[in-house]
Amino acid sequence: MKAYKDLSKEEREEELSRLKAQYQNYLDMHLSLNMARGKPGSDQLDLSRGMLDVINANSDLTASDGTDARNYGCLDGLPEAKKLMADMMDSQPEDMIIYGNSSLNIMYDQISRSYSFGVMGETPFCQQDKIKWLCPVPGYDRHFGITEFFGFEMINIPMDEHGPDMDMVEEYVKDPSVKGIWCVPKYSNPGGVVYSDEVIHRLAALEPAAKDFRIYWDNAYCVHHLYEEINIPDILEECKKAGHPDLVYKFGSTSKITFPGAGIAALATSPNNKKDILNQMKHQTIGHDKLNQLRHVRYFKDINGLKEHMKKHADIIRPKFEAVEEVLDRELTGLGVGSWTKPRGGYFISFTGNKNTAKAIVSKMKEAGVVMTGAGATYPYGKDPDDANIRIAPTLPPLDEIKLAAEVFATVVKMVSLEQLQ
Amino acid sequence: MKAYKDLSKEEREEELSRLKAQYQNYLDMHLSLNMARGKPGSDQLDLSRGMLDVINANSDLTASDGTDARNYGCLDGLPEAKKLMADMMDSQPEDMIIYGNSSLNIMYDQISRSYSFGVMGETPFCQQDKIKWLCPVPGYDRHFGITEFFGFEMINIPMDEHGPDMDMVEEYVKDPSVKGIWCVPKYSNPGGVVYSDEVIHRLAALEPAAKDFRIYWDNAYCVHHLYEEINIPDILEECKKAGHPDLVYKFGSTSKITFPGAGIAALATSPNNKKDILNQMKHQTIGHDKLNQLRHVRYFKDINGLKEHMKKHADIIRPKFEAVEEVLDRELTGLGVGSWTKPRGGYFISFTGNKNTAKAIVSKMKEAGVVMTGAGATYPYGKDPDDANIRIAPTLPPLDEIKLAAEVFATVVKMVSLEQLQ
Numbered sequence: 121m122k123a124y125k126d127l128s129k130e131e132r133e134e135e136l137s138r139l140k141a142q143y144q145n146y147l148d149m150h151l152s153l154n155m156a157r158g159k160p161g162s163d164q165l166d167l168s169r170g171m172l173d174v175i176n177a178n179s180d181l182t183a184s185d186g187t188d189a190r191n192y193g194c195l196d197g198l199p200e201a202k203k204l205m206a207d208m209m210d211s212q213p214e215d216m217i218i219y220g221n222s223s224l225n226i227m228y229d230q231i232s233r234s235y236s237f238g239v240m241g242e243t244p245f246c247q248q249d250k251i252k253w254l255c256p257v258p259g260y261d262r263h264f265g266i267t268e269f270f271g272f273e274m275i276n277i278p279m280d281e282h283g284p285d286m287d288m289v290e291e292y293v294k295d296p297s298v299k300g301i302w303c304v305p306k307y308s309n310p311g312g313v314v315y316s317d318e319v320i321h322r323l324a325a326l327e328p329a330a331k332d333f334r335i336y337w338d339n340a341y342c343v344h345h346l347y348e349e350i351n352i353p354d355i356l357e358e359c360k361k362a363g364h365p366d367l368v369y370k371f372g373s374t375s376k377i378t379f380p381g382a383g384i385a386a387l388a389t390s391p392n393n394k395k396d397i398l399n400q401m402k403h404q405t406i407g408h409d410k411l412n413q414l415r416h417v418r419y420f421k422d423i424n425g426l427k428e429h430m431k432k433h434a435d436i437i438r439p440k441f442e443a444v445e446e447v448l449d450r451e452l453t454g455l456g457v458g459s460w461t462k463p464r465g466g467y468f469i470s471f472t473g474n475k476n477t478a479k480a481i482v483s484k485m486k487e488a489g490v491v492m493t494g495a496g497a498t499y500p501y502g503k504d505p506d507d508a509n510i511r512i513a514p515t516l517p518p519l520d521e522i523k524l525a526a527e528v529f530a531t532v533v534k535m536v537s538l539e540q541l542q
Numbered sequence: 543m544k545a546y547k548d549l550s551k552e553e554r555e556e557e558l559s560r561l562k563a564q565y566q567n568y569l570d571m572h573l574s575l576n577m578a579r580g581k582p583g584s585d586q587l588d589l590s591r592g593m594l595d596v597i598n599a600n601s602d603l604t605a606s607d608g609t610d611a612r613n614y615g616c617l618d619g620l621p622e623a624k625k626l627m628a629d630m631m632d633s634q635p636e637d638m639i640i641y642g643n644s645s646l647n648i649m650y651d652q653i654s655r656s657y658s659f660g661v662m663g664e665t666p667f668c669q670q671d672k673i674k675w676l677c678p679v680p681g682y683d684r685h686f687g688i689t690e691f692f693g694f695e696m697i698n699i700p701m702d703e704h705g706p707d708m709d710m711v712e713e714y715v716k717d718p719s720v721k722g723i724w725c726v727p728k729y730s731n732p733g734g735v736v737y738s739d740e741v742i743h744r745l746a747a748l749e750p751a752a753k754d755f756r757i758y759w760d761n762a763y764c765v766h767h768l769y770e771e772i773n774i775p776d777i778l779e780e781c782k783k784a785g786h787p788d789l790v791y792k793f794g795s796t797s798k799i800t801f802p803g804a805g806i807a808a809l810a811t812s813p814n815n816k817k818d819i820l821n822q823m824k825h826q827t828i829g830h831d832k833l834n835q836l837r838h839v840r841y842f843k844d845i846n847g848l849k850e851h852m853k854k855h856a857d858i859i860r861p862k863f864e865a866v867e868e869v870l871d872r873e874l875t876g877l878g879v880g881s882w883t884k885p886r887g888g889y890f891i892s893f894t895g896n897k898n899t900a901k902a903i904v905s906k907m908k909e910a911g912v913v914m915t916g917a918g919a920t921y922p923y924g925k926d927p928d929d930a931n932i933r934i935a936p937t938l939p940p941l942d943e944i945k946l947a948a949e950v951f952a953t954v955v956k957m958v959s960l961e962q963l964q
C-alpha cells in the first residue's frame with residue numbers, strides 16, 4: 121500500500137470519493153453497534169451460570185472458620201475467599217480484604233478515606249494544599265474520573281511498550297504533593313501493555329517525598345490472557361524487598377471472570393496498610409456479601425479452576441480481537457493513518473491515529489451507528505493533547521457485528537485521515 | 543414487692559447475700575451467652591433459604607427493562623427492585639436508589655460525600671468550621687460511630703415514648719452548623735419507640751438554618767412488627783407537604799428480612815437529592831449487585847410476600863422478647879431498680895437502671911459469661927451521662943438460653959442496685 125501522503129492530488133480525490141461512497145453505504149445500513157465499553161458478551165456470562173447452583177436452599181452455608189456466611193460480620197472476608205483471591209492476585213491470604221462487587225468502589229473508597237482521614241496518620245488530603253496524581257496515558261477513564269472528582273491535579277505520564285516513563289515518575293515523586301499513581305500493570309487499559317520487570321522494580325524502589333504516596337495497582341486483567349499465561353513480578357513483594365512494604369495497594373476483582381454485576385472484589389496490601397484501612401472501614405460497614413464469596417469459592421474450588429475458566433473466556437473473545445486486528449492490518453497497513461496494538465490479554469485494542477483525527481473519527485462512527493469510547497477518554501480531563509487515541513472494546517458484540525464495526529472503523533479512519541491531508 | 547430503698551439494713555443484707563449466692567451459682571455454670579448485637583438467629587436465617595433457589599443456572603436473568611442483571615450498569619438499581627423496596631419503605635420507585643448489602647454503608651457514604659463534596663452545591667463539610675449533629679438518645683451505636691469518626695460534634699436529644707424532644711430539635715436547627723439528625727422512627731434502637739404523628743409532622747416542618755441539613759431517617763425496622771402492623775406517616779411525603787421535599791434521606795434494607803450478610807439496601811429521597819447523589823455516586827461504582835436484587839424480587843414476588851415472610855420472623859423472635867419481659871416483670875417489678883421497654887417490634891429491649899449502675903451490671907454479666915452491648919454504647923462517644931441504659935438484644939440465642947440470660951441479668955441488676963444502696 122502507498123501511504124496517503126505520497127498519493128497525488130488526483131489519487132487522493134479518487135480514494136476519498138470511493139471512501140465516501142463506502143461510508144454512505146454504511147449509513148444506509150442504519151447500524152446500531154457498540155464498541156464503547158469493556159463489557160463481556162452474554163456468551164461469556166453464560167460460562168458462569170453454574171456458579172448460581174453451587175449455593176442453594178439445601179447448602180451448608182458455614183465458612184471454613186465456622187462463620188455463618190448469611191449473618192453479619194467478617195469485615196475482611198471469609199478465609200476461603202481470601203485464599204482464592206490471594207492466589208489470583210499473587211498475594212498471601214492474610215494480606216487480603218474482600219469487598220463487594222466492584223474494585224472501582226474500593227479504589228474510590230481508598231481515595232475517599234485518604235481525603236477525609238489521611239493515610240496512616242498523615243494529614244488528610246482535604247487539609248493539604250494541593251494534591252497531585254500521576255496518570256500513565258493513555259489510561260482508564262474511570263480512574264481519571266475519580267481523581268478529577270476529588271479535585272486532584274492529574275499529571276500525564278506517557279506509556280511505552282514497557283509501561284510508564286519511569287524517569288518522569290522518579291522525578292515527579294520528589295514533589296511532596298504527588299500522592300499516587302494509577303497503574304494497570306498487565307494488559308493495560310487501553311494499551312494492552314504488560315509492565316516490564318525493570319519498570320516494576322523501579323516502581324517498587326521509588327522513594328517518594330510524600331509519606332502518604334501510594335501506588336494504586338489495579339491488576340484488573342491479571343488472569344485475562346488471550347494466549348499464553350504471562351506473569352509479572354509481584355509489586356507488593358518487590359516493595360517489601362526494596363524496604364517499602366507500605367507503598368502499594370493492589371486491586372482485583374472477578375468482574376470479568378464471573379459476572380460484572382455480581383462478582384467479588386479485593387484489595388491486597390501490607391499489614392500496616394490493612395490495619396489502617398480496617399480501622400476506618402469498620403465505621404462504614406459490618407461486612408460485605410459473604411454468600412457471594414462462598415459462591416465463588418465453591419464454584420472454582422481453587423485457583424486452578426479459575427484459570428481453566430479463564431481459558432473459556434479467551435476462546436470466546438480471542439476471535440473478536442483477531443477479527444479487528446485482521447481488518448486493521450488488511451485495510452490500514454502502510455497508509456500512514458495510525459497504529460494499533462495487538463494485546464496478549466485484557467479487554468482493549470488501542471488505536472492511535474494521526475494528530476487531530478480521533479474526535480472526527482469517533483464522531484463519524486457515531487453518525488454511522490457505531491458507538492466508540494469518546495475520543496480523549498483515555499486521558500485525564502478527557503483531553504488527549506494529540507487528539508489521536510481511540511480505545512476499541514471488541515468483547516461485547518457478537519463476532520459478525522465486531523467484524524462489520526471494524527470495517528466501518530477502517531473506512532472512517534481512512535476517510536478522516538485523507539480529508540485532513542486535503 | 544417492697545422497693546429496695548424501703549428495706550431495713552438487715553433485710554438488705556439478707557437479700558444481698560441471697561443474690562450473691564445466686565450469682566455464684568451462675569458463675570459455676572461457666573456460661574457463654576450473648577445478648578450484645580441485633581443479629582437474627584439461625585432459625586430466622588433458615589426462613590430465607592428458598593431465596594437461594596429462585597435464581598439458578600437455568601434462570602432467565604433479564605430484568606423487566608431488558609437489562610442483563612449479570613452485566614455492568616444500572617447505577618440506581620433494577621426497576622423491579624425499586625418497586626419492591628419502595629413499597630417496603632413507603633416510597634415511589636422513582637425515588638429509589640438500590641445499593642449493596644448494607645444500609646449502614648449508604649449512610650456512611652452519604653455523610654462521606656457531604657463531607658468531601660457538599661450537599662447540593664453547598665460548601666463541603668470538610669471546608670466548614672464546625673459540623674454538629676443531633677443524636678436522639680438512647681440510640682444506635684453505629685450511627686454515632688460514623689458521626690464521631692467524621693469529627694462532628696454530637697448533641698444528645700432525649701427521647702421519650704413519642705420520639706425525640708422536638709422543642710430541643712427545633713431550637714438546635716437554628717444553628718447553621720447543625721447539619722443532620724439521626725432518626726430510627728419505628729421500633730427505635732434501642733428504645734422500641736414509634737415516633738408519634740406529631741413528632742413526624744414537626745420534623746417535616748423544620749426550617750433549619752443550614753441549607754445542607756438533612757434528616758437521616760433510618761427506617762431499619764419498618765416491617766419488623768412483633769405484633770400488629772404499626773404504620774407511621776411517610777416522612778418524605780410530609781416533607782413535601784411542608785414545602786421541604788429535599789429535607790430527608792430515607793434508608794432501609796433487607797438485612798433482617800433475608801440475610802444480614804447478603805441482603806439489599808436502599809435509599810429513598812427527593813428527585814433533587816437523588817440527582818445530586820447519582821452525580822457523585824457514578825464516580826464510585828458502575829452499579830451494585832443486580833443478581834441479588836433479582837433474587838429478592840423473585841423470592842418475595844411483591845410486598846405482600848415480604849410481609850407474610852416477616853410474620854414468620856415475628857413468630858420466632860416474639861417468644862424471646864416475651865421471655866425476657868416475663869423474667870424482668872417477675873423479678874424486678876416494684877423493686878425500684880429500673881424500667882424496661884416492651885417493644886411492639888424491632889430488635890431490642892431497652893433497660894434503664896438506677897444512675898451509675900449500667901457499667902457495673904454489664905461488667906458483672908461479662909464475668910458470668912453473658913456478653914451484653916457495652917454500657918454507654920447507646921450514647922454518643924459511648925458516654926451515658928447517667929450510666930443507666932443497657933441494650934438487651936434477645937434475637938440471636940435460642941429461647942432457653944435467652945431465658946437463662948434474662949435470669950442472670952435480673953439477678954445482677956438486683957445485686958448491683960442493692961450494693962449501690964449500701
